[in-house]
Amino acid sequence: MTGYKQIILATALITGCLPGIRAQKSNPGIQEKMSPATGQQDRAFWVKTLYKIAYPVVHNLAQGTLKKNMPLEQGSNYNLVVKDVTYLEAVGRTAAGIAPWLALPDDHTDEGRLRAKMRTEFLQGLKNAADPQNPDYLNFEKQAQPIVDAAYLAHAFLRAPKALWEPLDTVTKQRYIRAFKSLRNRNGAYNNxxxxxxxxxxFLRHIGEDYDPARVDFALNKMKEWYAGDSWYKDGDLFSMDYYNSYVIHPMLTDLVKTLEEKRPGKMHVSPGDYETVLKRMVRHAEFLERIIAPDGTYPAFGRSVTYxxxxxxxxxxxxxxxxxxxxIxxxxxxCALTRVFYNMFAGNQNFDANGWLVLGFNGHQPMMADVYTSTGSLYMATLGFLPLGLPADNAFWTDEPADWTSKKAWNGQPVKKDYKVEY
Structure with a gap:
């Protein structure tokens, strides 16, 4: 039995299974009837699932074997240099997703020990990734794609500074600072x-480093210009019906504005009330996302990048x-809504290969759904759905009794708040 499979087996024994669910070896399908679980059982399932997704990236990076062991699966029309970009994609995206969970304090619970193990391994992995002499040294200097995934890594540092940034040694910190600054000699797409x-x-400003104020202002000003209303931003000059408002725009823009509100010497990039505005827009967008989860825990597979x-x-x-x-809400x-989504996606093994790596697809191996920029590393955006694990186990999110979500209420004839546009 491989080390990975041993970890997952041990985790399954720790967390058990949700009531009414039997272990699945393949796609479990959409279950019409599923016994409600307690919040503690839901949390155990979330932890088990996030750990299963993130473990191959985190563990191999800690061992210096990420480049050796991670598959390089890509769509038929892939148009990037995969070895230059896919590993940073996997690391940055995984980091942003697991950061709130890793930021929780240590405790003596089974979950706490698992969390401490992953945090320790990831800190070692972050050191390896910045070390030019390590086999897993990550590329920031070639291609445009690192602009994207350096941002996910920076987002992780902002989300969990005491867990992921402050513990790094001075040499490693300086290496990441240089890597982030090296991105300035390239332009990316004119959109998100x-x-x-x-x-x-x-982030560089946040830690007291020299930063490029023009790039900050350009991002802020264009997103104001591209706001279409009712929480939807255009992704460039034209509107795109996809999930990029959630993949990127709302979470990163909100946290960027928040960190810019800090009082620091130099240029002021935001005005009073800017944070409240972007936050209200994200809250409104969250309403849409909660409503699109169907009673059976499915959601529409539309737009580009659904393999995320x-x-x-x-x-x-x-x-x-x-x-x-x-x-x-x-x-x-x-x-409960997200637990049902996660069950549909991850309770079976249809989205993993034999070694636990994510495969190209939406809910199964569907490489025809991959975009021209999608490879194995790209898929670890999936971890971003698990941010509420950063709430402690005694938070109401986890302790309240199970509750139906909006679409389930609506289709069952229960009272539902009328939805209407907002003006901010």
């Missing part, structure tokens, strides 16, 4: 990529993590 560049520079799977719910998870859900209904 502006937010990536702005967030990385915002549960990353589609990053904005909803971040609003829950911030405890800013609207009054008519109870934390437990978000927990």
């Amino acid at each position: 990529w502006l937010v990536f560049a702005g967030l990385t520079e915002g 799977r549960t990353g589609a719910f990053q904005a909803l998870g971040q609003v829950a993590l911030l405890e800013k859900l609207p009054e008519h 109870q934390p437990a209904q978000v927990r």
Whole structure:
């Protein structure tokens, strides 16, 4: 039995299974009837699932074997240099998703010990990834794609500074600072990529480093210009019907504005009320995301990058993590809705290969759904749906009784708040 499979078996024994669910070896399908679980059981399932997804990336990076062992699967029309970009994609995206969970304090629970183990391994992996002499040294200097995934790594440092940034030794920190600054000699796409560049520079400002204020202002000003209304931003000059408002725009823009509010010498990039505005827009967008989860826990597979799977719910998870859900959306209904989504996606093994790596597809191996920029590393955006694990186990999100989510209420004839556009 491989080390990975031993870990997953041990985790399964720790957490058990949700009531009414039997272990699945393949796609479990959509279950019409499923016994409600307690919040503690839901949390155990989330922990088990996030650990299963993240473990191959984190463990191999700690061992210096990420490049050796990670598959290089890509779509038929893939147009990047895969070895230059896919490993940083896997690391940055995984980091952003697991950061809130790793930021929780240590305790003596089974979950706490598992969390401490992953944090220790990831800190070692971060050191390896910045070391030019390590086999897993990550590329920041070639291609445009690192602009994207450096931002996810910077986002992880902002989300969990005491867990992931401050413990790094001085040499490793300086290596990441140099890597982030090296991105300035390239331009990316004229769309949500502006937010990536702005967030990385915002992180440099946050830690007291020289940063590029022009990249920050360009991101802020264009997103104001591209706001279409009712929480939807255009992704460039034209509107795109996809999940990029949640994959990227709302979470990164909100956290960028928040960090820019800090009083620091130099240029002021935001005005009073800017944070409240972007936060309200993200909260409104979270309403949409909660409503699109069907009664059976499915959601529409539309737009580009649907192979990012549960990353589609990053904005909803971040609003829950911030405890800013609207009054008519109870934390437990978000927990139950996302648990059902995660069950459909990850209770079986249809989205993993024999060694536990994610495979190209939406809910199964469906490489025809991959975009021209999608490879194995890209898929670890899926971790971004698990942000509420950063809430402690005694938070109401986890302790409240199970609750139906909006679409389930609506289709069962229960009272549902009428939805209407907002003006901010």
